[in-house]
Amino acid sequence: MILKIDRLPVELPVPENPSPNDAAAVQELLGGKFGEMSTLMNYTFQSFNFRGRTRLRPFYDLICSIGGEEYGHIELVTYTINMLLTGTTKRGTRPETTPLENATDARNTKHFIASGQTALPFDSMGMPWTGNEVFSSGNLKLDLLHNFFLECGARANKMRVYEMVSDPTAREMVGYLLVRGGVHIVAYARALERLTGVEVSKLVPVPDLSNKAFPETQKYESQGVHRRLYTFSEEDYRKAGLVFNGPHPEDGQPLEVVFGAPAGSPAPDLEEEPQLNAPGADNIDPQMFKDIAKKMGVSV
Ligand code: MN
Numbered sequence: 001m002i003l004k005i006d007r008l009p010v011e012l013p014v015p016e017n018p019s020p021n022d023a024a025a026v027q028e029l030l031g032g033k034f035g036e037m038s039t040l041m042n043y044t045f046q047s048f049n050f051r052g053r054t055r056l057r058p059f060y061d062l063i064c065s066i067g068g069e070e071y072g073h074i075e076l077v078t079y080t081i082n083m084l085l086t087g088t089t090k091r092g093t094r095p096e097t098t099p100l101e102n103a104t105d106a107r108n109t110k111h112f113i114a115s116g117q118t119a120l121p122f123d124s125m126g127m128p129w130t131g132n133e134v135f136s137s138g139n140l141k142l143d144l145l146h147n148f149f150l151e152c153g154a155r156a157n158k159m160r161v162y163e164m165v166s167d168p169t170a171r172e173m174v175g176y177l178l179v180r181g182g183v184h185i186v187a188y189a190r191a192l193e194r195l196t197g198v199e200v201s202k203l204v205p206v207p208d209l210s211n212k213a214f215p216e217t218q219k220y221e222s223q224g225v226h227r228r229l230y231t232f233s234e235e236d237y238r239k240a241g242l243v244f245n246g247p248h249p250e251d252g253q254p255l256e257v258v259f260g261a262p263a264g265s266p267a268p269d270l271e272e273e274p275q276l277n278a279p280g281a282d283n284i285d286p287q288m289f290k291d292i293a294k295k296m297g298v299s300v
C-alpha cells in the first residue's frame with residue numbers, strides 16, 4: 001500500500017519564460033522511454049513480483065524504497081510542465097477572441113485540447129507511455145542490471161533536456177533529479193556488487209560528465225542529498241541499508257539510509273484557466289463547505 005504526502009520533493013521557481021515547446025521537451029522526462037513513468041512502474045512491478053524475499057530481503061527493500069521515490073519524481077516533472085504551460089494563452093471567457101491562438105504553433109496541441117493546459121503521460125513527441133517500458137524478468141541480476149541501465153539512460157536524457165531548455169523551473173527540476181538519479185545509479189551498482197562481486201560502480205558516471213557541471217546540483221550535493229537513500233516508509237524497508245552502504249564512488253563520503261521521506265515543499269496552486277473552462281464549476285457556493293465544516297468540526 002502507499003501513503004501520500006501533499007508536497008513536492010523540492011520547491012520549483014516560477015518560470016521566467018513559460019513556453020509550450022519547452023513543456024513539450026520536458027514531457028520526455030515524464031512519459032519517455034527513460035522518463036519517470038518508466039522508473040516508477042519498473043521498480044513497482046519488480047517489487048510486487050519479487051520472489052524469495054525472505055532470503056533476499058535487502059534487495060527487495062532497496063527496490064521498494066527507490067520505487068516509492070519515483071512517484072514524487074513524476075509529480076515534480078508534471079508540475080514543471082504545468083508551470084511552463086501556465087500563462088501561454090489569453091485568460092478570459094470570450095471564445096471569439098481566439099484565446100488559444102498560440103496553441104496552434106505549439107509542438108504539442110494536446111496540452112491545450114486534451115488537458116487543461118497541463119501534462120499528460122506521453123513523451124516529447126506526444127507518444128503515450130505504455131507498459132511495454134516495464135522490464136520485470138523475475139531474475140534479480142537481470143532486473144538490477146536493467147535498472148542500472150535505465151537510470152543511466154534517464155541521466156543522459158535529463159542532461160540533453162537541460163541543454164535544450166534554459167528556463168529556471170526546468171533546470172531546478174533537472175538539477176535535483178540528476179542528483180537523485182545519481183543515488184539510484186549508485187544503489188543499483190552497489191546491489192550488483194553485493195550480488196556478484198563485480199565492481200559496477202567503476203562505470204560511474206555514465207554519461208562521462210559529473211553532476212557538478214550543472215550549477216543547480218551544487219546546493220543539493222552540499223546538503224548530502226547525493227549520498228542519501230530514502231525508504232519512503234517510517235517502519236518498513238529498513239534492510240535497504242545492508243546493500244546501500246560504504247563510500248560514494250565519486251567523493252568517498254559515506255552513503256546513508258534515511259527512514260522516511262524528504263521534508264519537501266508545498267505544491268504550487270495552479271491558477272484557473274477560464275478560456276479552457278478549467279476547472280469550471282463556476283456556480284459552486286463557497287459558503288457550502290464552510291457550513292459543512294462547521295457542523296463537522298473541521299477547520300478550513
Ligand atoms: Mn526518478
Ligand code: MN
Pocket residue numbers: 039070151180181184
Ligand atoms: Mn531513479
